[in-house]
Amino acid sequence: MKLKNVISKRSYKTVYVEDGKIIKLFVKGYPKTNVFNEALNQTRMEGSEINVPKVIEVVEIDGCWAFISEEIKGKTLEQLMxxxxxxxxxxxxxxIDTQILMSKQNSFLLNPLAHRMSRRIARSELRATTRYDFQIRLEEMEQFHEVVHGDYNPSNIIIDDNGxxxxxxxxxxxxxxxxxxxAKTYLWFNLHDQNELSEKYLKRYVEKSVIEEKFIRNWMPLVAAWILDTALEEKKSYLRNIVKQEIMR
Ligand SMILES: Nc1ncnc2c1ncn2[C@@H]1O[C@H](COP(=O)(O)OP(=O)(O)OP(=O)(O)O)[C@@H](O)[C@H]1O
Ligand SMILES: [Mg+2]
Incomplete structure (x- = not known):
């Protein structure tokens, strides 16, 4: 397979488009389980009420793992904004309407977010007492069975040519x-210097859903703790401040 048309490049992977297919090619040594896991997650969501590009195959190209899905012809919401x-x-x-609908889809085959967050918080730079407090809070999450995208932002939404x-x-x-x-989407907007949009997003989300703003804000310190170690160095102080915010009881 000849891969020429790059659409996005990160240190650990490159996304290409070729003949109506999207190829996510990971660097050599990137864990095979992560590649299969992403393809499996996407496949699980294909059966939901959300439109999800079909996974075509997981392949090895010159010793690197890749997974291939159908290309959606259109523009990302980020471009359109x-x-x-x-x-x-x-x-x-x-x-927001799409995020709310997504959260209501069947989640029973997905991995628990509390475990994922807990592992990351356990090895974070935070003080032991804060880590302990957060681990207790994460136990509450086990009662919830909603779909959490985990990287829900306008670059991950595509509006196709038919709308x-x-x-x-x-x-x-x-x-x-x-x-x-x-909470993670709100922080994403702030980390991308879109502070006005983050407030607008949160206000509108609360108007449209049954979730109270206080409840969402209570998750922000935990989400900030979760993403702290992978954040860019210049963004860490913003996240550390969020971590320190009192949880409103
Ligand atoms: N199925 C698809 N159809 C059309 N374009 C796509 C498709 N999948 C990805 N893209 C384009 O490629 C870009 C990058 O893909 P994707 O969001 O999957 O990875 P990423 O943002 O680089 O990964 P991550 O957010 O995990 O670092 C998207 O923003 C979008 O423009
Ligand atoms: Mg993306």
Whole structure:
């Protein structure tokens, strides 16, 4: 397979588009289980009410693992928000309605988010007492059986040429509390210097859903602790401040 058309590049993987297919090619040595896990997660979500690109195959190309899915022809919500700022409210509604619908899909085959967060928080830089407090809070999450995308942001939503909404990038999907997903999206906007949009997103999400704002804000210190060690160095102080915020009881 000749791979030429790069659409995104990270240190550990490159995304290509060829002949109506999207190829996510991981670097040599990248854990095979992570590649199969992402493909499996995406496949599980294919059967839901959310439009998800079909996984075609998992393959080895010159000693590197890749997984291939169908290409959705359209634009990401991130691109559209930049191109048509006057339509921001409309796009935000699509973004939130899709996130709410996604959270209600069947989650029983997905890995528990509490376990994923717990492992990361356990080896984080936080003080032992904070880690302990957070681990206790995570136990509450085990009561929730909602779909958490884990990286729900406008670059992972595609609007196709017929206006249909698709959700991509299912590497981090798990079963847990929808409020944690909303807290993560809120932090994502702030980490990408979109502070005004993050507040607007949160306000609109609360209006549309049954989740209270206080409940979402309570998840922010835990989510910040979860993503702290993988965040860019210049973003860590912002996350450390969130971690320190009092949890409102
Ligand atoms: N099935 C698809 N159809 C069309 N475009 C896609 C598809 N999958 C990915 N893309 C494009 O490639 C970009 C990167 O893909 P993806 O979001 O899966 O990985 P990533 O953002 O690089 O990964 P991560 O967020 O895990 O670091 C997307 O923002 C989108 O523009
Ligand atoms: Mg992405």
């Amino acid at each position: 930049i191109e048509n700022p006057d339509k921001l409210d409309e796009y935000l509604d699509i973004f 249909k909404v698709w959700v991509i990038d299912w590497a981090h999907v798990s079963e847990g509390n929808a409020a944690a997903d909303v």
